[in-house]
Amino acid sequence: MGTNRRKFLKDAAQLGALSLVPLTSFGNAAPGAPPLKISNPTNIAVDDEAFWKMLRQQFPLQSSKIYFNNGTMGPSPYPVIDAVYQKMLQVDTTADYGGWEESRKLLAHFVHATEDEICLTHNVTEGINIICWGLNLKKGDEILVTNHEHVGGALPWLNRAKVDGLTVNFFELGNDAESTLSNLKKKITSKTKVIAVPHIVCTIGQIQPIKEIIALAKEHNIQVFVDGAHGTGMLDLDLHDLGCDYYASCCHKWLCGPKGTAFLYIKKEALDKVQPYFVGAGSDSGWNIVEPPAPTIKGYANTAHRYDYGTQNGALWIGVNAAIKFFETLTMPVVEARVKYLASHLQKELLKLNSPNLQMLTSEEERSRGAVIAFKLKNMEYAKFQTAAGNAGFRVRVVPENGVNCIRISTHIYNSIEEINRFVALVKEKANE
């Protein structure tokens, strides 16, 4: 037994919060911590640094680096890596086929949808493209997006506009939910057919008032598409309650699943509003080439499976199942509370610096703040700060998108208050230079 694992077991026994099962499934590929088992997640305190420090041992993250860029990519914990490894080994030993349908079911349960509303994709952009190209839009129709889009949220709409003669307009994010809604209202015209909005913007991490946006859109008979790249694994999602028709998300950011795994939620009632353009095995309800009277596709699957088809990487999807299990063991209310607690601590500490050089970009409004905080230093280029932060051991993301030009910090369950305090000390030093 390695020193790390011995220490983990000792810590766990002392804390009494975890009941551990023997390390039976870890092969050579994934040494480290044993699978997580928690008997009572409601006992996990949001500020129990000892518990969260121990949880970090589930992740093979380098101890010499502080990772604050989960918004780009979520590192997987050992149980996910192990599940992928074991499944790959099995597939290549037995040549078994399949194994990804279970993920549809588990993802649906995780985001409070039904299995037939989940399409398996490979990234968020793929889900965005399915909706963008599938909606019935014609020349002159207008699409409204935000001024904080990720390239993956912007390019598909811009491309469709270019091909089909649509217009893309944008509305500005406000400092809080109400001002965002007011900005949006002013941009709606009789030609607006779609509002495409991120649930959580990639630039400054602000959470958008999706329910109100949907209500407003309904009044004008406008469809709403939600780019939920950052929703799954950060927030305790309930897509039925959120009320959107379309939600594209992924498993490789906040869910810390295998990279290249994602999903698109399409509400059952909205299925026939989205024309499938790429189809294949699993997306039809019958087809025929050789029978008379003519080759034909009978119809589409009666589920969101109509948009995905063919062979998937079963091992990656088994990894997604393990990631869901990992987060369900902690429970999403606990995860959401912790990641928001960390982000809120970071924001408060940065504001406490009271530096004239520091500009806080993320809203201080409770409902608009998630697990991402963005700021600017007026006395230092963001790229220069990134280099300085990298030299000090911090992995941060800079945001050149849409001219926002800021520094973005993502805080996830493997981060700690101590790491944040160390980062704030660095910002203080740089803001005073």
Ligand SMILES: Cc1ncc(COP(=O)(O)O)c(C=O)c1O
């Ligand atoms: C808001 C937003 N939308 C879309 C994407 C694109 O995601 P993917 O790389 O999974 O296609 C990202 C990635 O960071 C994002 O932050």
